[in-house]
Amino acid sequence: MQPAKSDSSAHPQPDPLFDQHIDRSRSNSIKWQKYQGRDVLPMWVADSDFKVPQAITDALHSHVDHGIFGYGSAPIALTELIVERMQRLYQWHIEPEWIVYLPGLVCGINLAVRSVCGEEQGVACPSPIYPPFRSSAKLAKRPLSKLPVLLDDQRWLMSLDEKALLPDTRLLLFCNPLNPGGTVYRRDELDAVANFAKQQDLIVCSDEIHCDLLLEPDCQHIPFASLNEDAAQRSITLIAPSKTFNIAGLGASMAIIPNPTLRREFVRAKAGIVPDVNVLAYTAAQAAYEHGQPWLDRQLAYLKQNKATVEQAINSMPYLTLHPIEGTYLAWIDATALPVPSPFKFFEQAGVGLSPGADFGNPGFVRLNFACRHQTLLDALGRMEKAVTTLQQEEMAKQ
The missing domain is CATH 3.90.1150.10 (Aspartate Aminotransferase, domain 1)
Incomplete structure (x- = not known):
């Protein structure tokens, strides 16, 4: 070879x-x-x-040429693009107020752990998995349960074994498409995860940052929260244009949280610690979703x-x-x-x-x-x- x-x-x-x-x-x-x-x-x-x-570069040049970089907020046009995108690509209707903007997806994982889990409540995640999943529990000093990722007909899938959960586990960190492994979950597989979460009364933080990067024609991304109302109400969905359009260094990510109580606690955990998204990141994200x-x-x-x-x-x-x-x-x-x-x-x-x-x-x-x-x-x-x-x-x- x-x-x-x-x-x-x-x-x-x-x-x-x-x-x-x-x-x-x-x-x-x-x-x-x-x-x-x-x-x-x-x-x-x-x-x-x-x-x-080029549209991202042009938008950034336009903003830089303006010459002022004061405090900013999420552009209404960007929020509208995200709402429209979720509906068009996934038939998932979301409300603008469900979106919480973040300067990166990893902080969203850590905020999910700290906003959902009390001091004695645990986190579960696939294993092997993207390292910040594992470190988020350690940094927050929360117990971690590992759900083995196993081969099933040449595809890596997270096992759904309640025996692997430590007592009082509250949060499931999920990843679709799976990193590592590259699995794109089918609807029946997502339904199984949703049923598992319901039976074990788990909140699901679903990292879907690679959702635009599907490489097989028979694969379709299905947001976990779009499965049914119960899944939506126990979900925190993390998305970003960063991997898709190679703008990770700019830092613009989003958490979509339909449940108002979960959203309120998430925002409360963020307050005073996690900075707002910078204005150039908003500019790049809007150009990416609008023209990319x-x-x-x-x-x-x-x-x-x-x-x-x-x-x-x-x-x-x-x-x-x-x-x-x-x-x-x-x-x-x-x-x-x-x-x-x-x-x-x-x-x-x-x-x-x-x-x-x-x-x-x-x-x-x-x-x-x-x-x-x-x-x-x-x-x-x-x-x-x-x-x-x-x-x-x-x-x-x-x-």
Whole structure:
């Protein structure tokens, strides 16, 4: 397997909009600064290497040219765009007052824990899962129950086992599409989560930040809160344009909370601690939702090509397995068969900087971000292939 020499006749040519080389090494990017001065390709933290839609850049330039950056509030037009978007894409009717604006999604996870759970009440979340899920309970000093994420017909799904819940668990942190794993939950699977939450009397904080990044034609994002009225009343839905349009550094996220009591407690936990969204972030979010769809369509096509490349390449390598990715731009690679103490360190030494599976709850895995230039991806896969093939040859020589 030689990923760097793929047959161009078998694959469409990458979109030049996303295939351009952009040097991020001196752009205050934590992704690229981590390995500055080292020959390591950064394929870890979940931001993409793609320039944002021109409409976002133009809107920001217009705001900057105005020259004043005082206090601001959420633009009415942005709220209207979100309400319209939820109805158009998901047939989910939301009211404007349900939206609570946040300067990031991670603070929303932490606010959910602190506003829902009393001092002795616990949090449940999938495992493995995006690290802030786990740390939010620890930071708030709340007990944490882990619901194992298991393979079910090549798809990663959270187990719904009440025996895994610690006593007096109050909040379920849910993630759809799943990070890591890339599963996009079907309606019957979401119904099962909703029934589980109802039976156990759990509030559900649903992280849906990757909802726009669906990579399989038969996948459809269904907001948890849109399932039925009971699900809506026990829900906190977190969304953002940040992953979709690569504007995470600007910081504009939203919590959608239909239940007025939950919303009031959430806002109370936020008061005086979590700052308001800055005016440039509002500007970028509005431009993204208003004008970004053509760019998003092209990005999705590009990501689908990269996904196909990753799946084919990884599953052709010794020791490694990658199950189909339905959503996100993150590949959750099973390296448990790799005969090394740390797959993360092994690949880092080979020149590929991945996210360590230990941060998510499974040290035998690594996570690869494929939202990058196609050639960068091929280079990274080539380094990985060389490393595992060399290791395999060394292991065979010992026998």
